[in-house]
Amino acid sequence: MDLFVRLIEEAIGVVNEMEREGVIERYAIGGGAAIALHMEPIPTQDLDVFVFLPQTPGQLILLTPIYDYLRARGHRVGEAWVYIHDIPVQFIPAYDDLTEEAVDRAVDAFCGKTPTRVFRAEHILAIMLQTYRNKDKERIVRVFDEAVIDERLLEDILRRHGLWEKWELFGEKRREA
Amino acid sequence: MRHRHDVNIEELFRGKEKLRKELAALPYNRKLAIALQLQGMINTFRDARLKGELFKKEEAN
Numbered sequence: 001m002d003l004f005v006r007l008i009e010e011a012i013g014v015v016n017e018m019e020r021e022g023v024i025e026r027y028a029i030g031g032g033a034a035i036a037l038h039m040e041p042i043p044t045q046d047l048d049v050f051v052f053l054p055q056t057p058g059q060l061i062l063l064t065p066i067y068d069y070l071r072a073r074g075h076r077v078g079e080a081w082v083y084i085h086d087i088p089v090q091f092i093p094a095y096d097d098l099t100e101e102a103v104d105r106a107v108d109a110f111c112g113k114t115p116t117r118v119f120r121a122e123h124i125l126a127i128m129l130q131t132y133r134n135k136d137k138e139r140i141v142r143v144f145d146e147a148v149i150d151e152r153l154l155e156d157i158l159r160r161h162g163l164w165e166k167w168e169l170f171g172e173k174r175r176e177a
Numbered sequence: 178m179r180h181r182h183d184v185n186i187e188e189l190f191r192g193k194e195k196l197r198k199e200l201a202a203l204p205y206n207r208k209l210a211i212a213l214q215l216q217g218m219i220n221t222f223r224d225a226r227l228k229g230e231l232f233k234k235e236e237a238n
Contacts (some may be wrong), residue, residue, distance in 0.1 A: 005210045032212055079238035087213070112206040114208055146201070149213035 008047075009112040011087040014075070015049055016114065023069045025052035028106030028128065030092070030099075035139065037109055038121040038147035042139065046081050046088040050103050050119075054094055061093050098126055098161045121147040122154040127169065129163050141174065171172040 018024050028034075032044025056062055067077045070084060081088035094100040102123035109118045119127075124149075125143055128136035158164045200211070 004214065005206050008209050008213070009206055032211055032216075036208040036212045037205050040197050040209040041203075041215065043216035044212045045216050046213075047209075109205055110210065112204070114206075119203075146197070 007085045008087055009114045011084040012111050012114050012116050014084050023065055027051045028103045028119055030119045034124050036121040037118045046090050047091050050092050050094050050099055066091050121149055122157050126157045
């Protein structure tokens with residue numbers, strides 16, 4: 001367990017280096033790995049790293065520089081994930097206003113002694129409501145019940161990103177169940 | 178006749194709630210490790226079930 005914990009810290013350290021060296025601009029951890037900051041850990045396949053990427057001439061979003069950087073340092077690039085110190089990591093370019101805001105307003109945290117940034121619980125809830133897979137629906141209930149939620153902030157986020165009606169509908173369905 | 182165990186369900190739930198809070202209070206690095214390892218265990222179980230290995234083990238037992 002201690003070795004595994006250290007590998008996770010080192011993997012996040014590599015992501016920090018990528019940010020310092022300009023391979024990525026700003027990043028924040030999202031998904032199940034972000035949920036772990038706010039409540040008891042739930043199973044997750046990987047570290048989801050949401051990133052802003054440097055502008056490219058054609059405005060195309062390319063992950064190739066990330067993969068090249070990691071390959072050059074001996075990390076394995078697979079089909080679904082890159083394995084940084086054997087920890088599965090998925091780089092996801094912030095893809096809309098909501099995920100951009102989640103990266104911008106992520107909270108500072110420490111993974112051991114390694115600094116990092118993690119999505120706020122309110123943004124995690126909003127993104128899960130947006131993606132709305134079966135696992136998201138289950139997680140929404142758990143995160144809302146178990147994490148400390150600023151409900152005014154959550155409502156503000158949901159209203160600004162056109163998710164408030166969906167949230168109310170989700171609440172109604174849950175009450176009926 | 179079925180034997181009914183004497184279980185204090187409230188105490189059982191209190192125990193689970195206590196464990197949940199203890200897990201939530203762990204440092205982030207430990208919680209990340211648990212989150213990833215839990216999924217690893219689920220994947221191992223699922224793969225074994227898909228290969229029929231769990232069923233074979235149950236038969237052997």
